[in-house]
Amino acid sequence: GENVEQHPSTLSVQEGDSAVIKCTYSDSASNYFPWYKQELGKGPQLIIDIRSNVGEKKDQRIAVTLNKTAKHFSLHITETQPEDSAVYFCAASMGSGYSTLTFGKGTMLLVSP
Amino acid sequence: NAGVTQTPKFQVLKTGQSMTLQCAQDMNHEYMSWYRQDPGMGLRLIHYSVGAGITDQGEVPNGYNVSRSTTEDFPLRLLSAAPSQTSVYFCASSTGYNTEAFFGQGTRLTVV
Numbered sequence: 001g002e003n004v005e006q007h008p009s010t011l012s013v014q015e016g017d018s019a020v021i022k023c024t025y026s027d028s029a030s031n032y033f034p035w036y037k038q039e040l041g042k043g044p045q046l047i048i049d050i051r052s053n054v055g056e057k058k059d060q061r062i063a064v065t066l067n068k069t070a071k072h073f074s075l076h077i078t079e080t081q082p083e084d085s086a087v088y089f090c091a092a093s094m095g096s097g098y099s100t101l102t103f104g105k106g107t108m109l110l111v112s113p
Numbered sequence: 114n115a116g117v118t119q120t121p122k123f124q125v126l127k128t129g130q131s132m133t134l135q136c137a138q139d140m141n142h143e144y145m146s147w148y149r150q151d152p153g154m155g156l157r158l159i160h161y162s163v164g165a166g167i168t169d170q171g172e173v174p175n176g177y178n179v180s181r182s183t184t185e186d187f188p189l190r191l192l193s194a195a196p197s198q199t200s201v202y203f204c205a206s207s208t209g210y211n212t213e214a215f216f217g218q219g220t221r222l223t224v225v
């Protein structure tokens with residue numbers, strides 16, 4: 001089955017800095033790559049996703065890049081703010097009817113004022 | 114619009130007891146899933162369903178049972194609780210594969 005590795009496990013930045021979280025996946029058939037943000041005591045929430053026919057996608061301060069040849073994708077957060085502090089999960093999924101999401105182990109991001 | 118509702122939010126069980134974690138969604142989503150979240154392990158899929166009457170196993174199904182009799186509800190049953198099942202459980206729903214999954218607030222289960 002699919003295996004998703006996520007790094008780093010923790011990331012501390014100063015407010016205003018950029019943060020980058022990287023993930024690799026093992027199954028070349030995967031074609032959907034979402035990122036979820038989980039705040040303390042809450043369920044994960046989708047922040048951005050990318051499909052295999054796109055190399056990069058941006059949404060305000062958040063961007064995701066995908067390199068299918070190398071089988072890795074990354075989350076980029078610019079101009080970080082304290083409210084960006086949370087656990088971030090990457091995931092991968094194949095595009096078949098019964099496909100399921102395989103999640104990375106998560107990155108705890110701490111943005112200090 | 115309630116989204117995905119999980120009950121209870123907290124539960125303490127004794128080893129060997131059984132219980133059902135409830136999950137309901139009001140978005141008419143076909144896909145529903147159960148995950149467990151353990152420190153340093155991320156989210157691991159327990160069971161999932163692609164529609165009423167259809168369920169399948171995920172990565173860690175042992176000790177859990179599910180059924181899907183309606184589109185709205187997807188309960189997770191612990192048959193005989195073990196300390197290894199101490200975890201935070203999340204239910205999620207989506208319109209289909211490769212679409213946004215909406216998660217509930219979670220159930221924190223402790224087995225003593």
